[in-house]
Amino acid sequence: MSRDADYLQSILHHDIPLTRDMGLTVLDWHEQQLRLRLPLEANINHKSTMFGGSLYCGAVLAGWGWLHLRLKEEGIDDGHIVIQEGQISYPLPVTEDATAICPAPDAAVWKKFLTMYRRYGRARLTLNTRIVNAASDEDAVRFTGQYVLHR
Template identity: 80%
Template sequence: MNRDSRHLESVLHRDIPLTREMGIKVLDWHDQQLRLYLPLDANINHKSTMFGGSLYCGAVLAGWGWLHLRLREEGIEDGHIVIQEGQISYPLPVTIDATAICQAPSAAVWKKFLAMYKRYGRARLTLHTRVVNAGSEDAAVTFTGQFVLHR
């Protein structure tokens, strides 16, 4: 785990206590991709699969964490990140530990987002997260979230 990963995990566990109870860990932050670990045991439902609410939280947190780390790389630490809207789909059950993965938007989208924030003190960014069962690349969950950064 690199320094950025440790920083984000500390922020999540301190500022969003639910993340501790869910057992969320930051696996890595590399090449503008964030990967979070979601353990089945702490998030299991009555069907012995991962609870949909936990999957939603994990997907939102992957997007929130991605934006937090990316802004930190840009030297922007004066803003507040909130989720404004989210759309989720659960095509496959999560039957074992899982990984939530958020990747970067296009460079053009990122550049426009930064310009809007610097000019107006508020900007919106759409991020995509997928959750996969451990050892698989097939998306068990797909999530699209609109995040707002404001001063």
């Protein structure tokens, strides 16, 4: 695990204790893409699949973690990240350990977000996360979240 991944996992486990109970781990932060691991055993439901609430939480946290690490890279540490809105779909059941993946938004979108924050002390960013079963690359969950950064 990279230093950034270790750092983010310690932040998540300290500031959001639920992440420890979920068994959530940070797999990696590479080329501005964040991957989190969600174990089935800690998040199983009565149908022997992953609980929808755990999947929602994992998707939100992948976006939150992505934004947290990118802001750190930009030297921005004076803001608070909150999820303002989220839309999720569950096209496939999660039947094994899962990976939540949050890639970078378009570079122009990121630049506009930074400009807005620096100018007004508040900015919104939409991030897309997907969750896949560990043995597949097929989307089991698709999430779009609007995150707000404010001073």
